[in-house]
Amino acid sequence: MAKLSNIVITTLNILTTILSLLAIAIFIYLHFFINGSPTHCQQMVEWPILIIGLILLTISLLGMIGSWCQIPFLLWIYVVSVVVIMIGWVIFTGFVFMVTNKGAGKAVSGVGFQEYRVGDFNHWLQRNVVNTKNWVQIRSCLVDSKVCASLDRVYTNQGLEFFKKNLSPIQSSCCKPPTSCGFTPKNATYWEVPKTGPTSSDSDCNAWSNDKDKLCYDCKSCKAGVLASLREEWRHFLIFNITIFIILFVIYMVGCCAIRNSYNRSSNKYP
Structure with a gap:
């Protein structure tokens, strides 16, 4: 032995x-x-x-x-x-x-994905993961990974298929504006603002851009989506x-x- x-x-x-x-x-x-x-x-x-x-x-x-x-x-x-x-x-x-x-997504009626808020997650994660300093690097990773560009190649039917799919937390939060903004999808990452303006006062509605390198990467919902994705991965970890x-x-x-x-x-x- x-x-x-x-x-x-x-x-x-x-x-x-x-x-x-x-x-x-x-x-x-x-x-x-x-x-x-x-x-x-x-x-x-x-x-x-x-x-x-x-x-x-x-x-x-x-x-x-x-x-x-x-x-x-x-x-x-x-x-x-x-x-x-x-x-x-x-x-x-x-x-x-x-x-x-702590942390969970909110189901949106009539669609196959959830949306997230930063305030629903642990305060340590909010202070140390998605703070202003770290977000610059995380945002860079999101752009480099082209996590949103892949959606354009899959969903091209004026965004209609987009609403039926189970998107990942990052895709549902960083690649599109919040549903409450009332924007009209032309494809997965191009959304048209109503002539009367957004239907919500959420600051993420103004942060949204159809520029492929901007999209909703500067939105609070995107930070929440990253935390939700991190939570899922860590729980499996x-x-x-x-x-x-x-x-x-x-x-x-x-x-x-x-x-x-x-x-x-x-x-x-x-x-």
Whole structure:
């Protein structure tokens, strides 16, 4: 059993080493081989990938060398690192559950999508995610991803099909004006303002633009749609978090067995 624990630890760390090298390779490709200067969106993705890759590589090498060479000191550092990650993972999971526990969309009569308001979401999300400083970068990502441009290629029947579809929170909030404005759709992203003006005093009605790079990206409803999308993704991410915690706990237990095995071998050398 003791020998098996060392084999398992070594195998797991070989796999995580490969994953960490892959993450570092992805960073190098994004940072040095993508044409043009990196956008805000790319920078938000590539640096976390590099940091995670370096941390994973360091811990994997500690576990692999410690278990293969039977070095208790390195195994202790490895196990303590896993415990720290487990504690941080639990805190992060609890925090995610707390800040995403509030927020829901409002169904609009006669259409297949929902609309959202910033005030319906957790105050921490409002202050730290869609504040003025962060919104510039998020807005840049929305434009770069062309999340609204794809709707034009799908819904071209003067917007009539548009009302029947289940749009994502971002599509229903950033790619069209609020339904209360009373605008007439010509296609998915081109809306005609009534001659008498918007039917609502909502500031989002004036923020709307038929310019493909503006649309409703500066609307409060768009910020709410981003929060709704983030909430959905984080809620699904909780299942992934629980799975990762179980894997970390198994690695911790096997690491403890490997440490005990290394001490036993050291004792047998000097009876």
